[in-house]
Amino acid sequence: MTDARIPIRRALLSVSDKTGVADLARRLSAAGVELVSTGGTARLLRDEGLAVRDVSDLTGFPEVMDGRVKTLHPGVHGGLLADRSKPEHLSAMEAHGIAPIDLLVVNLYPFERALASGADDATMVENIDIGGPAMIRAAAKNHALVAVVTDPEDYEVILGAIGNGGTSLEERRRLAGIAYGRTAQYDQMIATWFAKQAGEAPRRIGMAGRLAQTLRYGENPHQDAAAYTDGTNRPGVLTAEQVQGKALSYNNLNDTDAAYELVAELPRDRAAVAIIKHANPCGAAVGATIAEAYEAALRCDPVSAFGGIVALNRPLDGPTAEMITGIFTEVVIAPGADEAARAAFAKKKNLRLLVTDALPDPDQHGMLLKPIAGGFLFQDKDTRRVSADELKVVTKRQPTDEEMADLLFAFTIAKHVKSNAIVYAKNGSTVGVGAGQMSRLDSTRIAAIKSEDAALASKLKEPLVKGSVVASDAFFPFADGLLAAAAAGATAVIQPGGSIRDDEVIEAADKEGLAMVFTGVRHFRH
Template identity: 45%
Template sequence: MRALISVYYKEGLEKLLQAIYEKGFEVISTGGTAKFIQSLGYKVKLVEELTGFPEILDGRVKTLHPAVHGGILYRDWVEKDKEEIKSLGIQPIDLVVVNLYPFEEKLKEDLTEQELMEFIDIGGPTLIRASAKNFYRVAVVVDPEDYGWVAERIKEGGLTLEERKALAVKAFSLTAYYDALISKALANMFEVQTEVTYSAIPIRLASQLRYGENPHQKGWLYLNPLEELGIARSKVLQGKEMSFNNYLDSDSALRLVSEFSKPACVIVKHNNPCGVALGNSLLEAYERAFSSDPESSFGGIVAFNDKVDKDLAQGLTEVFLEVVIAPEFSEEALEVLSKKKNLRLIQVFGFSHSFDIKKISGGFLLQEEDSLDYERFEVVSEREPTETEKEDMLFAWKVCKYVKSNAVVIAKEGMTLAIGSGNTSRVDSLRCAIAKAQRFGFELRGSVLASEAFLPFRDSVDIAHSAGITAIIQPGGSIRDKEVIEAVNQHSMAMVFTGTRHFRH
């Protein structure tokens, strides 16, 4: 029996080596791995002794040789293969232990382009793929986490076919991830913007979640190695394990609160903002956001864009919340919040814009993220909006971008008074929002309305005016824009067109 071992990560390898040598394996190795094995007192055969050819090009070419790959790919159930390797003096290789150059880790270092290219592994993926392809006879180990149990199986007599199949799947998954990572990293580095026909997305398992959106669904959290920021990379300071829905809602809350430079609070429920407000302090912003819809805010996800202090923490303990998100928590705040042991505290350092991917049956939809606020701020009404109305319109417009379509936001003085979301009719979203605002006793006179898509009829304008709303911001672009603008002018309202739609399905 023979084993080929060439690894970058050597931690835990001793146990596997002990099992291999106890079973009488001949071990073939390369470079640093061979020196490591020798340092443990084991005898090892260098690859160049096997191939009769030295390592060349500063180690770029070591194992790419028929004596190596013939020994791996040889099929012991094919008579012609037996004859060929015998005539060529090639001996079988039964176990391959390989992991890859740390391209992912080196991306984080300040390397030049040429220096980084040296960490793209060629021989390793080739060895892994060859071994995984021939799982009927060869066992391939690519994950240091597997060294221990594989060692035990070798001591017990060897790996079963099912175990070799499982290792082969893991091996092909690793090379797929590795190639996808390199492809995406180089596309970013070289600023390649054109669409490619064939693509893969590198994702790495971070943890299995308790369940998915519902208890009967399994769920997992995966990381994108090219995004170092975001909810998936956040630090859980306290509380229960984050759930699938917690991550979804927290991501929405983080993205929206990041839109504001003034102290801001966003409360999200079922992936929709239910309360958003600005304030002179985070505590004021939180109190205003919570009061805008105290029913929906109960059990919500709360996000802040600055440090949570003791006074704010005290306020947060007075109601039931699922998650609190902030870039920082003071020591006093953490002490206060520790009394709510199940409350999840998430420290997050921002996020980077990438691509939005949605699963459909049979495939995927991929798009750029919606990172544009508006193309223009065009006043189309006879009456110019006041400065206060302009500020509120821009505030409501930012919020509207994160509300499920059909979406409307009613706001006043940097605070949402009501949010209408998810209705199949825009006017129904507006009616729901107005009814909710009135139910909580808000005075809508002087408030503004944001609609994430154009108003198709004047009915929304008439209803808004009747409720006391004085200004509207919307994309425009309807064939009935003239009719809608006429309604606005009849009511002496102000209207702004943005030229940008913000559907969110």
């Protein structure tokens, strides 16, 4: 296999995403390349005034079955797969009237987009491309002679090759690798969808994503890292516009995602803010305005908020931006930002501002993969949410309406805290968070201690945890954690229940005069 350049004399173009294809075709045609195309792509090119040969001219067979069968023919695959260095292949081409194809430009039916839109089964099936992957794989296999392009961003490679004697082996080999990566991703998404339809785990699974950016390093400088998109275009850190600031790091991306997913789950009828540090919330609140919510969220743990990530569920305004710049903040993400906010942030060149067009849908399903020795674990994303009518009051005292609202708020936050998780909340704001401890009792105590520290920092007369409610992501295995929360000043408790010692814990709550509700839902987060 030599590194000789292969001139492009005939190109087959058949694309679903028509971005840039007309310009590519125009440049190819101007260079004397014969254009062959199908369906909508052919119509588009003809509308552009270009001479286009229908693929049926190559095959001698019309497109049939609503376009399901058009390129699955020796006239196409022979032109892509023929090894022109072999006399027997050349003889077969001549005998059967098969014309060589030097360039294949194909992208696939938008299965990912249909999946993200929640399309019905019939629509999903119609968005499974058959001829496209077959042609891509054929051309990529024969990359010694054929160039294959599956992505508009690689059109520049072809445009550069036109005036340079054709494509090089190095270019064709690289494009072949990209092509096989695309078909692997495509098939993986389809296989996973079929498994979900069958209500079972996929028998075989792999990663499906597209490189978004190569990162300087991972969690630590000695680790390589990159970020990939999954094709769903879900609103969030990877689809946001970065208005200003230096490139995002691995940890920035991870923490910003955690912040935006949390704030998206808070009530949409109120302004909400979440402040994240090392993937855990150090403050979250709802309020009448974004500024009010930010002030309350920051009050929970102003020390930990230093160097943190801030997520908002409303567009960022000037007054809130000025407040945020009062302490060192790494990233702010919001569904919009007004001019006053942008001007305030412009004074802080290293502060990253990310703007999206929407909040992520907390009910949208996804899959989570965790590598372990010899393989990996697979699970659905935790989209379970608890409503007031699901709660079971298990104590003599009923929670007040205000306590009930705070209990639901605190339990939502606890879902986003690393286990063992304890969250104290009051008036729609976190006032103490204990995360990631081996003992739930320790998490309870740490959250109370941090509330005391925050009170000192804000020069309050008493910790905000006094008169708060407390949420636990899993059951209290003993009464000690609940008693520690009561000692800290909590008046009501929300927890999943389900411990063999539930009766002891309920009895302890009654003795302390606490109201307690069971959710029947656990939210471990490891």
